[in-house]
Amino acid sequence: MKTLIPVVILALVSTVTASLTFSQDAGGSVIQWDPLEGSYESLVLRCSETAYDAEDPDWGTVLATVYPDSTGEFPTSVQIPAAFIVDPDKCIACAICISQCPTDAITADAEGKAVIDPALCIACGICANVCPVDAIFVPSSGLYYGLFGVSAEIIEELIQESVL
Numbered sequence: 001m002k003t004l005i006p007v008v009i010l011a012l013v014s015t016v017t018a019s020l021t022f023s024q025d026a027g028g029s030v031i032q033w034d035p036l037e038g039s040y041e042s043l044v045l046r047c048s049e050t051a052y053d054a055e056d057p058d059w060g061t062v063l064a065t066v067y068p069d070s071t072g073e074f075p076t077s078v079q080i081p082a083a084f085i086v087d088p089d090k091c092i093a094c095a096i097c098i099s100q101c102p103t104d105a106i107t108a109d110a111e112g113k114a115v116i117d118p119a120l121c122i123a124c125g126i127c128a129n130v131c132p133v134d135a136i137f138v139p140s141s142g143l144y145y146g147l148f149g150v151s152a153e154i155i156e157e158l159i160q161e162s163v164l
Protein backbone atom coordinates (compact mmCIF):
# COMPACT_ATOMS: atom_id res chain seq x y z
CA MET A 1 0.00 0.00 0.00
CA LYS A 2 1.50 3.29 -1.08
CA THR A 3 1.02 5.05 2.23
CA LEU A 4 3.24 2.49 3.95
CA ILE A 5 6.26 3.30 1.77
CA PRO A 6 8.40 5.61 3.95
CA VAL A 7 9.89 7.71 1.18
CA VAL A 8 8.93 7.50 -2.48
CA ILE A 9 11.00 9.26 -5.09
CA LEU A 10 10.68 8.04 -8.66
CA ALA A 11 13.88 8.67 -10.57
CA LEU A 12 13.44 11.17 -13.40
CA VAL A 13 15.93 9.32 -15.59
CA SER A 14 14.87 5.78 -16.37
CA THR A 15 17.03 2.94 -17.66
CA VAL A 16 14.20 0.77 -18.95
CA THR A 17 15.58 -2.06 -21.06
CA ALA A 18 12.79 -4.62 -21.05
CA SER A 19 9.06 -4.92 -20.62
CA LEU A 20 6.66 -6.56 -18.22
CA THR A 21 4.06 -9.05 -19.31
CA PHE A 22 0.65 -9.66 -17.78
CA SER A 23 -1.23 -12.94 -17.65
CA GLN A 24 -3.81 -14.64 -15.46
CA ASP A 25 -4.00 -18.04 -13.86
CA ALA A 26 -6.27 -19.71 -11.31
CA GLY A 27 -4.66 -17.79 -8.45
CA GLY A 28 -4.98 -14.32 -9.91
CA SER A 29 -2.79 -12.11 -12.07
CA VAL A 30 0.82 -12.89 -12.90
CA ILE A 31 3.24 -10.09 -13.74
CA GLN A 32 6.49 -11.33 -15.27
CA TRP A 33 9.73 -9.50 -16.02
CA ASP A 34 13.14 -10.19 -17.51
CA PRO A 35 16.11 -11.02 -15.25
CA LEU A 36 17.43 -7.86 -13.65
CA GLU A 37 20.55 -6.13 -14.87
CA GLY A 38 21.06 -3.76 -11.94
CA SER A 39 21.64 -4.37 -8.26
CA TYR A 40 18.71 -3.60 -5.98
CA GLU A 41 17.63 -4.20 -2.42
CA SER A 42 13.99 -4.70 -3.36
CA LEU A 43 11.55 -4.25 -6.22
CA VAL A 44 8.24 -2.41 -6.19
CA LEU A 45 5.50 -3.22 -8.70
CA ARG A 46 3.03 -0.43 -9.45
CA CYS A 47 0.09 -0.13 -11.81
CA SER A 48 -1.99 2.71 -13.16
CA GLU A 49 -4.70 3.46 -15.68
CA THR A 50 -2.30 5.92 -17.33
CA ALA A 51 1.17 5.38 -18.81
CA TYR A 52 4.21 5.98 -16.63
CA ASP A 53 4.96 9.65 -16.10
CA ALA A 54 8.45 10.40 -14.78
CA GLU A 55 7.23 13.81 -13.64
CA ASP A 56 4.67 12.24 -11.29
CA PRO A 57 6.37 11.20 -8.04
CA ASP A 58 3.28 9.25 -6.92
CA TRP A 59 2.64 7.42 -10.18
CA GLY A 60 0.69 4.20 -9.82
CA THR A 61 -0.73 2.08 -7.05
CA VAL A 62 1.66 -0.32 -5.32
CA LEU A 63 0.68 -3.94 -6.04
CA ALA A 64 3.63 -5.74 -4.49
CA THR A 65 7.07 -5.35 -2.96
CA VAL A 66 9.50 -8.12 -3.92
CA TYR A 67 12.67 -9.13 -2.07
CA PRO A 68 15.56 -11.40 -3.09
CA ASP A 69 15.67 -15.00 -1.89
CA SER A 70 18.31 -16.46 0.44
CA THR A 71 20.79 -16.65 -2.47
CA GLY A 72 20.34 -12.98 -3.29
CA GLU A 73 18.39 -13.69 -6.49
CA PHE A 74 15.10 -11.98 -7.30
CA PRO A 75 12.19 -13.93 -8.77
CA THR A 76 11.17 -12.92 -12.28
CA SER A 77 7.45 -12.82 -11.62
CA VAL A 78 4.93 -12.16 -8.90
CA GLN A 79 1.36 -13.32 -8.50
CA ILE A 80 -1.23 -10.75 -7.50
CA PRO A 81 -4.27 -12.27 -5.74
CA ALA A 82 -7.62 -12.09 -7.49
CA ALA A 83 -8.73 -9.20 -5.29
CA PHE A 84 -9.81 -5.63 -5.81
CA ILE A 85 -7.44 -2.75 -5.01
CA VAL A 86 -7.96 0.86 -3.94
CA ASP A 87 -6.10 3.70 -5.64
CA PRO A 88 -5.30 5.97 -2.67
CA ASP A 89 -4.80 8.94 -4.97
CA LYS A 90 -8.44 8.75 -6.01
CA CYS A 91 -10.06 7.64 -2.74
CA ILE A 92 -11.92 10.45 -0.98
CA ALA A 93 -12.43 8.49 2.25
CA CYS A 94 -16.22 8.40 1.98
CA ALA A 95 -16.37 4.89 3.57
CA ILE A 96 -19.23 3.76 1.32
CA CYS A 97 -17.32 0.70 0.17
CA ILE A 98 -16.51 -0.27 3.74
CA SER A 99 -20.19 -0.41 4.63
CA GLN A 100 -21.07 -2.45 1.52
CA CYS A 101 -18.40 -5.16 1.50
CA PRO A 102 -20.00 -8.54 2.32
CA THR A 103 -16.81 -9.99 3.81
CA ASP A 104 -15.55 -7.01 5.83
CA ALA A 105 -12.45 -7.00 3.67
CA ILE A 106 -12.19 -3.19 3.62
CA THR A 107 -10.87 -1.04 6.42
CA ALA A 108 -9.85 2.60 6.64
CA ASP A 109 -6.25 3.72 7.02
CA ALA A 110 -5.13 6.60 9.21
CA GLU A 111 -6.40 9.09 6.62
CA GLY A 112 -9.75 7.34 6.28
CA LYS A 113 -8.87 5.92 2.89
CA ALA A 114 -10.04 2.43 2.05
CA VAL A 115 -7.68 -0.53 2.18
CA ILE A 116 -8.68 -3.98 0.93
CA ASP A 117 -7.36 -7.15 2.55
CA PRO A 118 -6.73 -9.51 -0.39
CA ALA A 119 -7.08 -12.52 1.90
CA LEU A 120 -10.71 -11.59 2.62
CA CYS A 121 -11.74 -10.20 -0.76
CA ILE A 122 -13.90 -12.55 -2.83
CA ALA A 123 -13.72 -10.27 -5.88
CA CYS A 124 -17.47 -9.70 -5.98
CA GLY A 125 -17.00 -6.17 -7.34
CA ILE A 126 -19.60 -4.53 -5.10
CA CYS A 127 -17.12 -1.97 -3.78
CA ALA A 128 -16.06 -0.93 -7.27
CA ASN A 129 -19.69 -0.45 -8.26
CA VAL A 130 -20.55 1.79 -5.31
CA CYS A 131 -17.38 3.91 -5.25
CA PRO A 132 -18.30 7.43 -6.38
CA VAL A 133 -14.86 8.22 -7.77
CA ASP A 134 -13.89 4.92 -9.45
CA ALA A 135 -11.03 4.40 -7.04
CA ILE A 136 -11.38 0.61 -6.87
CA PHE A 137 -10.12 -1.71 -9.55
CA VAL A 138 -8.79 -5.18 -10.21
CA PRO A 139 -5.47 -5.80 -11.99
CA SER A 140 -6.06 -6.47 -15.68
CA SER A 141 -4.32 -6.46 -19.02
CA GLY A 142 -5.72 -3.00 -19.74
CA LEU A 143 -3.59 -1.26 -17.12
CA TYR A 144 -0.02 0.02 -17.21
CA TYR A 145 2.53 -1.70 -14.97
CA GLY A 146 5.94 -0.51 -13.84
CA LEU A 147 8.68 -2.36 -11.97
CA PHE A 148 10.90 -0.13 -9.84
CA GLY A 149 14.27 -1.02 -8.38
CA VAL A 150 14.94 0.22 -4.86
CA SER A 151 18.45 0.84 -3.55
CA ALA A 152 20.13 3.13 -1.08
CA GLU A 153 21.46 5.32 -3.87
CA ILE A 154 18.28 5.55 -5.93
CA ILE A 155 15.15 5.31 -3.82
CA GLU A 156 13.03 4.11 -6.74
CA GLU A 157 14.07 3.73 -10.37
CA LEU A 158 11.80 2.50 -13.14
CA ILE A 159 13.57 -0.50 -14.64
CA GLN A 160 10.87 -2.31 -16.61
CA GLU A 161 7.40 -1.34 -17.77
CA SER A 162 4.48 -2.88 -19.58
CA VAL A 163 3.78 -2.00 -23.19
CA LEU A 164 0.11 -1.89 -24.15
Ligand code: SF4
Pocket residue numbers: 083084100101102103104105106116120121122123124125126127128
Ligand atom coordinates in the same frame (compact mmCIF):
# COMPACT_ATOMS: atom_id res chain seq x y z
S1 SF4 B 1 -14.65 -6.98 -4.31
FE1 SF4 B 1 -16.32 -7.56 -2.85
S2 SF4 B 1 -15.26 -8.76 -1.26
FE2 SF4 B 1 -13.66 -7.66 -2.39
S3 SF4 B 1 -13.35 -5.80 -1.21
FE3 SF4 B 1 -14.86 -5.33 -2.81
S4 SF4 B 1 -16.88 -5.64 -1.87
FE4 SF4 B 1 -15.34 -6.64 -0.53
Ligand code: SF4
Pocket residue numbers: 086090091092093094095096097098112113114130131132133134135136
Ligand atom coordinates in the same frame (compact mmCIF):
# COMPACT_ATOMS: atom_id res chain seq x y z
S1 SF4 C 1 -16.07 4.14 -1.91
FE1 SF4 C 1 -14.28 4.81 -3.10
S2 SF4 C 1 -13.85 6.89 -2.36
FE2 SF4 C 1 -15.22 5.92 -0.84
S3 SF4 C 1 -13.80 5.06 0.71
FE3 SF4 C 1 -14.24 3.43 -0.80
S4 SF4 C 1 -12.56 3.61 -2.30
FE4 SF4 C 1 -12.58 5.49 -1.14
